[in-house]
Amino acid sequence: MDLNEIKAKYMSGEIKSRDLESVIFTEVYGSDASKVRDACNDAAIIRCEEVEKFSGVSLDLIKKTRIDNCTLVDGKRILTGIEGKIGGAIIPMGVAGPIQINGQYVKGKVYIPLATNEAALIAGVQRGIKAINMAGGLNTLVHFDGMTRAPLIEAPNITEAREFCNRIQTDKEFINELGKLSKDPFVRLEKIDPYQLGTKVFLRMIFKTGDAMGMNGVTKASADITRYILSKMPGWKLITISSNFCTDKKSAHINVLTGRGKSVQTEVFIPKEVLSAVFKKGVTPLSVEKTVFHKCYLGSCLSGTISGFNVNAANAIAAFFAATGQDLAQVITSASCFVQADATEDGLHFMVSLPCMELATIGGGTMFGTAREALNMIGCGGFGKSVDDNVNVLRLAEIAAAAVTALDLNTACAQAAGYEMADSHVKLARGEEN
CATH class of the missing domain: 3.30.70.420 (Hydroxymethylglutaryl-CoA reductase, class I/II, NAD/NADP-binding domain)
Incomplete structure (x- = not known):
């Protein structure tokens, strides 16, 4: 059979969607291992054309977006990556940094890749990084490493x-x-x-x-x-086999108390003069401390938040996860975050605790395309030879925590400056001056 015959049989229901890649691989490419990605792309186009016919809507951009995430097992069985693929979704990617990290696994400066459609997010991370760098860098450590099932x-x-x-x-x-x-x-x-x-x-x-x-x-x-x-x-x-006590892809206090994935701590001491130089008028150690306490603890407690005692940690986690090929459904657990801002005579002691970040440098979406390049860019593209040889993912955890810290520091200071957060979002997202 050629592609046109296979397409006709797929449209008529003779070939099931789950078998489409394998049929094309066998019939059109003669099971040539070097052509498995072409077979998967052909299958995606055929499915997309069937959806176009059914809906009456052109899906040209989706159809032309090729993502090679399939693999061949034992020279004959295709793992398609996802089921029913019709193309790909594209998210803009930017970078913030470089940020100075003084950690267990990151010692030096690194750029942070962030994939998002939200204006002001990367600018916010960048300004937070500016303050952190002027203060000498961010201290980070990982103190739990384990995955659970219950x-x-x-x-x-x-x-x-x-x-x-x-x-x-x-x-x-x-x-x-x-x-x-x-x-x-x-x-x-x-x-x-x-x-x-x-x-x-x-x-x-x-x-x-x-x-x-x-x-x-x-x-x-x-x-x-x-x-x-x-x-x-x-x-x-x-x-x-999975009782929701793991707890996977849900906000749960058991993960906060006992850890899941990686538990990470960060801290930076921001001198008064750095706060004044980087942020708007009115931002002082005491004003930031007051904002963080009333927003992240008083407001969160009143609303019934389980583990969202932060400014906007999920923004940084989601953008970092999308850029590096992580499981996006685990943003909800990984963004469990506690922020502290303690005013001192000399400045601001800013701390972030992320008790359950679920990350990887091997498997799933980390293995191909732009995610693999992003991981290589930040020195996390490898994977160890044993279960204890996992410095790549521990390094990744510290960088993810740095992104959260930079954004929450910036946004806390923006809110301590009155209306700046609202004004900056309107300016960067809509191009409007207040």
Whole structure:
């Protein structure tokens, strides 16, 4: 079959969408491994043309945007990256910096790539960086590194549930035995925290995952461990392999308290003269402290915020994630953020805590296209040879935290200056002068 015949059969329903890439790869390109990306692009165009016909709308820009995110497994099976692909979405990318970072894994200056459609965001990060650099740079550290999954199992009665929780907490040999069930060398069980509600037992499993974010790996390992546990305990049963106690892609205080992904701390001391030189009139250590307390804590508490005790951390996280190929659904957890601004006689002590940033330098969207180039640009394009060799993702975490710190410092100071935040957004987004 040629492409026109395949297209006709796809349009008629004879060829399913899930099989389109494989059919083109086999029939048109003779399973030539060097042509797998062409086969995937042809499939995307055919799907897009079918949608155009159905909707009556031209999708020319989407159709012409080629993103090669497919791979060939064992020389014959195609992993398409996503299902039903019709092209690509484009987001403008800019850079802020370079910023001086004095961290565990970043020691020096680095540019920060940010992909966003929001005017004023990168300008805000840039002004925050200016103040940080004039103050001598940003101190950063990573103090937790682990990915979690939490299966939920059910005991026959509350006594057996309690006994099993006690065993998980005290029997180190049993935990070592369970850890050996993970066959992936880049997924290592570190510990299991059990939580009991009646006959239900939540097993929050914590794994080390190298430079990968690790959700696929820890899900498989958790499933293997849970199968083994239940095979040894008659009368017990699985309720779900993921109980929302992990907690993945939801704002949750368990992640804040115990960590998930990477936990990062940053700080910078901004002298009074730097505040005056960089920010508008009225910005003083005391005015910034007052703004941060009343906005980030009093306002957040009154609104019922779980972990959003910050100025606008999600803006920086989302733009950084989009630029570097991270899982965008994890912005909600990764943007859990606590900002502190303490006024002193000499200036402002500004601190940011990000307890659960989920990041990767290998896997998913990090492996191709502009994201791979952005990671290479900031020195995070590699990945280690073992589960403990993961300096690339730890470096990435410090850079992401630097972006958040710069933006929140700038926006806190802009709000401490009265109406500046509103005026600057109108000017940069709409071209209007107030």
